[in-house]
Structure formats: C-alpha cells, structure tokens
Amino acid sequence: MKKQVKNNVYWVGKVDWELQKFHGDEYSTHKGSTYNSYLIQEEKTALIDTVWAPFAEEFVKNLAGEIDLQKIDYIIANHGEIDHSGGLPALMKHIPDKPIYCTSNAVKSLKGHYHEDWNFHVVKTGDKIDLGNGKELVFVEMRMLHWPDSMATYLTGDNILFSNDAFGQHFATEMLFNDQVDQCALFNESIKYYANILTPFSALLRRKLDEITALNLPIEIIATSHGVVWRDNPLQIVEKYAEWADDYQENQITIIYDTMWNGTKTLAEKIAEGVTAADPDVTVKVHNLAKRDENDLITEVFKSKAVAIGSPTIANNILHSVAGFIHLMKGLRFKRKKAAAFGCYGWSGESVKVINELMADAGFEIINEGYRNQWNPDDDAQKAAVDFGKALARA
Ligand code: FEO
Numbered sequence: 478m479k480k481q482v483k484n485n486v487y488w489v490g491k492v493d494w495e496l497q498k499f500h501g502d503e504y505s506t507h508k509g510s511t512y513n514s515y516l517i518q519e520e521k522t523a524l525i526d527t528v529w530a531p532f533a534e535e536f537v538k539n540l541a542g543e544i545d546l547q548k549i550d551y552i553i554a555n556h557g558e559i560d561h562s563g564g565l566p567a568l569m570k571h572i573p574d575k576p577i578y579c580t581s582n583a584v585k586s587l588k589g590h591y592h593e594d595w596n597f598h599v600v601k602t603g604d605k606i607d608l609g610n611g612k613e614l615v616f617v618e619m620r621m622l623h624w625p626d627s628m629a630t631y632l633t634g635d636n637i638l639f640s641n642d643a644f645g646q647h648f649a650t651e652m653l654f655n656d657q658v659d660q661c662a663l664f665n666e667s668i669k670y671y672a673n674i675l676t677p678f679s680a681l682l683r684r685k686l687d688e689i690t691a692l693n694l695p696i697e698i699i700a701t702s703h704g705v706v707w708r709d710n711p712l713q714i715v716e717k718y719a720e721w722a723d724d725y726q727e728n729q730i731t732i733i734y735d736t737m738w739n740g741t742k743t744l745a746e747k748i749a750e751g752v753t754a755a756d757p758d759v760t761v762k763v764h765n766l767a768k769r770d771e772n773d774l775i776t777e778v779f780k781s782k783a784v785a786i787g788s789p790t791i792a793n794n795i796l797h798s799v800a801g802f803i804h805l806m807k808g809l810r811f812k813r814k815k816a817a818a819f820g821c822y823g824w825s826g827e828s829v830k831v832i833n834e835l836m837a838d839a840g841f842e843i844i845n846e847g848y849r850n851q852w853n854p855d856d857d858a859q860k861a862a863v864d865f866g867k868a869l870a871r872a
Pocket of ligand 1: 556558559560561623624642702703
C-alpha cells in the first residue's frame with residue numbers, strides 16, 4: 478500500500494519485519510528493515526529505487542495496483558546494491574524500454590548483477606530531469622557513500638532529498654516518519670548503521686556534507702532507502718553524521734574479550750574496576766564476544782576513546798572469535814582510538830603480543846605492552862589487572 482510522503486510523492490516500498498541479518502550474515506538487524514521505494518506523480522512520473530530481490534514480485538504487483546506501469550516515465554536507480562535494485566528485473570519485464578537514470582558506476586553494478594542491457598541514462602552531479610509542474614529531479618553523486626555507484630536525488634519544489642543508504646537505519650516500521658517512532662530505538666539503529674557501514678568513508682562523507690551544504694538546497698524532508706523518512710527536523714541526522722564522521726568518540730572505554738575458563742573474564746572485570754577507580758566519569762562497558770552481537774559491539778567501539786581486547790592463549794595464538802572481531806574492526810578503519818591487550822595463559826602466553834600486533838595493524842594506538850597472567854588470576858594478579866585498568870583510564 479502506498480503512503481504519502483508529501484504532495485504527489487509516495488512511499489511504495491517494503492517493510493521487512495522478519496529480517497535478522499543483512500549483507501549475508503554480516504550485519505545483525507534486530508529491528509528488521511525497510512526497502513524504501515518512492516513514486517513521484519507530477520506531469521511526469523518517476524520511480525526512485527525498488528526493493529530487495531525476494532520482494533520483487535510483490536513490489537511490482539503492488540505498484541501495478543497503484544499505477545499503470547506504462548505511465549512510469551523515469552526510473553531512478555540511486556544505488557545498484559541488491560536491496561534497492563532487486564525489484565528491477567521483475568519491473569523491467571513489464572516496461573523494458575523505460576529509461577533508468579543512474580551513475581556510470583551504477584550501470585556497471587546493475588549490468589554486473591542482472592546481465593541486462595537496459596535503457597541506461599548516465600547522470601552526474603547537477604544533471605536534472607524535468608517532471609513538470611515546476612518540479613525537477615537533481616542528481617548528486619555520492620561516490621563511495623557507500624558504493625562507487627551511490628547517488629542521491631533531490632526533488633525541487635517539495636525539497637525532498639532522496640539520500641538512498643545515507644541517513645538510513647535498519648528499522649522496520651509501519652509508521653513512515655521519524656517523529657512517529659521510538660526515538661531511542663531510531664537513534665540506536667542510526668548510529669549502528671553509521672558505525673558498521675559508513676565509518677570507513679568518514680573523510681569522504683565530511684567532504685560530501687560540505688559539498689551538499691554549499692549547494693544551498695532547502696531540505697524539508699530526507700527520504701532514505703532504509704527506515705524512516707526524516708521530516709521532523711531532518712537536518713538533525715545530517716548534524717549527527719557530521720559528528721560521527723569527525724572521528725567520533727565519547728568518554729567511553731570498552732573492554733571486549735573471549736574466555737575459555739574464565740581467567741580472561743576475571744581480568745576483564747578487574748580492568749573495568751581499575752578504569753572506574755581512576756576515572757569515575759568514564760563510561761566503562763565489559764562484553765564477552767561470545768555472548769554479544771558483534772555489530773552491537775562495533776557500535777560500542779565506535780563510541781569509545783579506547784578499547785581493551787582480551788583473549789587467552791590457545792595454540793600459541795588467540796581465540797578465533799577475537800581474531801575475527803579485530804578483522805571486523807580493521808575493515809572499518811577507526812581513527813583516533815587507543816587500545817590495550819590482556820589475557821591469561823598456561824605455558825607459552827603469546828595472546829597479548831598477537832593482539833597488540835593485530836590491533837596496531839587495525840589502526841589503533843597501542844598504549845602499553847599489555848597485561849598477561851599465567852593460569853587463573855590470584856589476588857595479586859587481580860590487583861595488577863585493576864592497576865592495568867587505571868593505566869588504561871589515564872592513557
Ligand atoms: Fe541499502 Fe548499499 O544498500
């Protein structure tokens with residue numbers, strides 16, 4: 478069922494309440510998601526983006542219930558990723574000759590995904606389409622935000638920025654607008670989305686935000702491709718992005734570990750005690766990797782000024798959960814964050830050295846040689862872990 482965004486602009490997407498994982502199994506979506514597609518019905522009719530492939534037939538059927546598909550004049554593909562372009566093959570069977578407006582990189586990604594030679598019209602920043610009734614679509618390339626093919630589309634007159642992935646969240650809701658949903662949940666999903674997807678592109682994003690600001694476009698609505706439409710103070714999410722893109726951190730230290738016989742867990746908790754003893758104002762969080770969602774922990778790292786990473790030594794190395802998590806962090810290219818390593822061992826005790834090397838390679842500033850303890854931590858070892866936490870807080 479279509480929902481009105483403003484005047485002749487309608488949401489015609491899909492709410493995916495069941496989605497638990499996105500990007501294969503890489504991103505947890507505790508609150509589901511939406512794939513937002515928009516229909517603009519002026520003198521000319523434009524469709525902006527579609528939905529994820531499993532919902533393609535349902536999408537086309539619903540769309541055909543709202544409008545004669547032959548009346549669509551323009552299709553805008555802001556981004557070639559399957560969650561937005563997945564409805565195209567089913568749609569184009571009905572209207573194979575209709576023009577698809579997208580970036581040159583999107584032609585590559587769409588051809589690469591679907592092996593179809595549709596009627597592509599390549600656009601660049603500043604290119605326009607006239608919709609009649611005094612309204613135009615203006616394109617803004619968003620290269621690497623987050624794919625080479627990404628772009629945003631701006632509708633003059635109604636002053637709506639169709640931003641695609643930028644400013645979105647994986648958040649299923651039947652309510653269309655940001656002011657209609659739980660604000661805490663919306664914020665949490667927005668920051669998680671930024672932390673897990675956009676962090677590596679922060680420098681690019683800072684430049685793009687400046688470029689969009691310089692265009693001086695009045696923005697009354699930001700219609701993203703996932704989650705809510707920002708109509709109540711839409712620039713609030715732009716301001717948040719500016720903060721998050723600026724090597725974001727809060728006064729938080731996060732201690733993340735995995736453990737075999739709870740020795741490393743004991744160290745983690747004592748390190749947390751030490752941090753709080755040295756600086757009661759710092760937010761300290763302690764998480765066992767094996768019992769927490771990795772993407773939620775990435776959000777905690779994103780908020781942190783420092784992290785302590787712990788693993789016992791196994792086979793002269795570290796637990797694979799910890800290695801995998803460091804690999805995840807490395808890909809996100811965090812900046813301006815400190816790190817320390819800790820862990821228990823029985824005989825050889827390499828884990829702390831391995832963690833230090835991996836964390837340095839992941840771009841973290843290693844604050845000291847780390848803390849390792851042989852066998853289960855006794856009272857002295859626990860006190861040493863508290864002191865290690867104090868040093869971490871003071872670093
Ligand atoms: Fe929501 Fe990059 O796709």
